[in-house]
Amino acid sequence: xxxxxxxxxxxxxxxxxxxxxxxxxxxxxxxxxxxxxxxxxxxxxxxxxxxxxxxxxxxxxxxxxxxxxxxxxxxxxxxxxxxxxxxxxxxxxxxxxxxxxxxxxxxxxxxxxxxxxxxxxxxxxxxxxxxxxxxxxxxxxxxxxxxxxxxxxxxxxxxxxxxxxxxxxxxxxxxxxxxxxxxxxxxxxxxxxxxxxxxxxxxxxxxxxxxxxxxxxxxxxxxxxxxxxxxxxxxxxxxxxxxxxxxxxxxxxxxxxxxxxxxxxxxxxxxxxxxxxxxxxx
Amino acid sequence: xxxxxxxxxxxxxxxxxxxxxxxxxxxxxxxxxxxxxxxxxxxxxxxxxxxxxxxxxxxxxxxxxxxxxxxxxxxxxxxxxxxxxxxxxxxxxxxxxxxxxxxxxxxxxxxxxxxxxxxxxxxxxxxxxxxxxxxxxxxxxxxxxxxxxxxxxxxxxxxxxxxxxxxxxxxxxxxxxxxxxxxxxxxxxxxxxxxxxxxxxxxxxxxxxxxxxxxxxxxxxxxxxxxxxxxxxxxxxxxxxxxxxxxxxxxxxxxxxxxxxxxxxxx
Numbered sequence: 001x002x003x004x005x006x007x008x009x010x011x012x013x014x015x016x017x018x019x020x021x022x023x024x025x026x027x028x029x030x031x032x033x034x035x036x037x038x039x040x041x042x043x044x045x046x047x048x049x050x051x052x053x054x055x056x057x058x059x060x061x062x063x064x065x066x067x068x069x070x071x072x073x074x075x076x077x078x079x080x081x082x083x084x085x086x087x088x089x090x091x092x093x094x095x096x097x098x099x100x101x102x103x104x105x106x107x108x109x110x111x112x113x114x115x116x117x118x119x120x121x122x123x124x125x126x127x128x129x130x131x132x133x134x135x136x137x138x139x140x141x142x143x144x145x146x147x148x149x150x151x152x153x154x155x156x157x158x159x160x161x162x163x164x165x166x167x168x169x170x171x172x173x174x175x176x177x178x179x180x181x182x183x184x185x186x187x188x189x190x191x192x193x194x195x196x197x198x199x200x201x202x203x204x205x206x207x208x209x210x211x212x213x214x215x216x217x218x219x220x221x222x223x224x225x226x227x228x229x230x231x232x233x234x235x236x237x238x239x240x241x242x243x244x245x246x247x248x249x250x251x252x253x254x255x256x257x258x259x260x261x262x263x264x265x266x267x268x269x270x271x272x273x274x275x276x277x278x279x280x281x282x
Numbered sequence: 283x284x285x286x287x288x289x290x291x292x293x294x295x296x297x298x299x300x301x302x303x304x305x306x307x308x309x310x311x312x313x314x315x316x317x318x319x320x321x322x323x324x325x326x327x328x329x330x331x332x333x334x335x336x337x338x339x340x341x342x343x344x345x346x347x348x349x350x351x352x353x354x355x356x357x358x359x360x361x362x363x364x365x366x367x368x369x370x371x372x373x374x375x376x377x378x379x380x381x382x383x384x385x386x387x388x389x390x391x392x393x394x395x396x397x398x399x400x401x402x403x404x405x406x407x408x409x410x411x412x413x414x415x416x417x418x419x420x421x422x423x424x425x426x427x428x429x430x431x432x433x434x435x436x437x438x439x440x441x442x443x444x445x446x447x448x449x450x451x452x453x454x455x456x457x458x459x460x461x462x463x464x465x466x467x468x469x470x471x472x473x474x475x476x477x478x479x480x481x482x483x484x485x486x487x488x489x490x491x492x493x494x495x496x497x498x499x500x501x502x503x504x505x506x507x508x509x510x511x512x513x514x515x516x517x518x519x520x521x522x523x524x525x526x527x528x529x530x531x532x533x534x535x536x537x538x539x540x541x542x543x544x545x546x547x548x549x
Binding site: 044107115117153218 | 283284285286288289290292293296297309310311312313314316317319321322323325326329330333334337366367368369370371372375408409410411412438439476479
């Protein structure tokens with residue numbers, strides 16, 4: 001169930017802090033990403049804001065609770081609500097994470113890493129296929145930021161992700177900051193990660209900030225995008241070409257203009273790195 | 283280890299009140315000399331607790347103001363061990379907190395369960411499905427027969443709570459940053475509703491709450507109005523209540539009620 005890469009441009013996340021601005025004016029960016037679970041409730045302000053934004057620019061739904069790697073069955077309630085939201089919003093893309101997060105009926109509300117084994121690969125492949133069949137569209141999975149690995153792993157994360165896309169037809173939401181954070185936390189070469197991801201499977205990039213905790217980097221989304229992540233973004237553009245980008249900022253969220261400025265910086269860097277595909281509008 | 287065994291161990295690391303033995307962690311997880319596996323999984327355990335306590339703090343801001351951050355975090359820890367999250371929306375994790383506070387009450391502040399119930403209802407109402415209120419003229423001109431046949435559909439964004447203490451003044455004082463009064467045993471109903479994107483609540487007379495319950499049950503207008511029979515002027519009281527329900531947008535449809543019974547009558 002592959003899909004061609006969409007030319008969405010550069011977007012930001014839809015956050016409660018900025019709801020009033022989004023209700024009062026058109027978005028200042030090319031597209032908007034909404035955290036799926038925050039908009040599943042049938043009423044109230046969030047879904048009203050999302051529908052207003054959706055009428056103005058493309059929207060991508062980005063989930064955090066699908067738990068594609070959990071051994072628990074995916075709850076029917078979740079799939080039903082996800083399907084209903086997808087029908088209601090008609091998003092440009094639907095994404096979630098390569099992770100697990102439920103066990104024995106309990107939600108752990110985290111993007112927990114998987115052991116990269118053949119057992120995990122077969123398990124996740126079958127679940128991706130089931131979800132794509134249910135939604136009738138391609139699912140994109142985001143590489144997580146990780147702090148621990150497993151002794152049983154027999155392949156790298158990028159090998160796992162590449163093979164998963166081949167077997168299931170899913171796309172990749174390549175989080176450049178997560179590659180940077182995990183590379184630091186595990187000591188691998190982030191460029192090797194980029195080289196391991198199939199070019200034609202990357203649907204969009206995430207860009208975000210992180211925190212230096214001394215012994216490790218934490219994927220905190222509470223800063224502007226750091227220089228190191230911008231540098232890795234340049235490398236990603238050189239490998240993957242023109243790819244939509246999305247700036248995430250989830251904690252200590254600044255005024256809207258500051259987040260938008262990060263998105264415009266992503267657009268400017270894209271133009272610097274890929275001048276031959278500069279957009280007509282620029 | 284199988285994938286299921288790995289996830290069971292990881293879940294235990296995150297949620298157990300007893301630390302998992304380091305050798306079990308080292309058998310499964312890979313660490314480095316500068317950051318051993320035990321410290322690496324602890325990053326996740328800390329984030330698990332932080333994320334869920336933050337979700338509870340967002341849902342119960344005035345309970346947090348009353349208890350203070352540290353005491354609330356302790357309460358949240360006790361609560362989460364008994365009621366872990368079972369919903370994909372982390373905002374739903376506080377669903378059982380009021381019941382938990384009733385089961386394990388603070389002897390000096392038994393009203394905290396009511397405060398939690400009020401704050402939970404405010405969240406539920408905020409996210410309730412939308413429904414367009416009917417206009418204020420919709421009940422005008424109904425004759426006696428129509429009143430005995432007509433029922434009301436109330437907004438899904440309206441809840442009626444029956445609280446054991448006066449939680450609404452406590453909520454108000456905390457919201458305004460004022461010190462709380464002593465608990466006040468004052469059982470009574472409270473309406474919680476959404477208008478536009480704003481949530482409101484207000485204490486209700488018992489008979490008006492009974493009338494709303496009758497409406498929610500699908501009873502006829504005649505039965506709804508009968509809830510005010512003990513008033514000095516029942517018809518005026520019923521008319522006043524129905525008018526205020528219309529004004530607040532609590533009525534979203536007027537339609538056929540139950541079969542006519544001999545007890546139905548004009549109001």
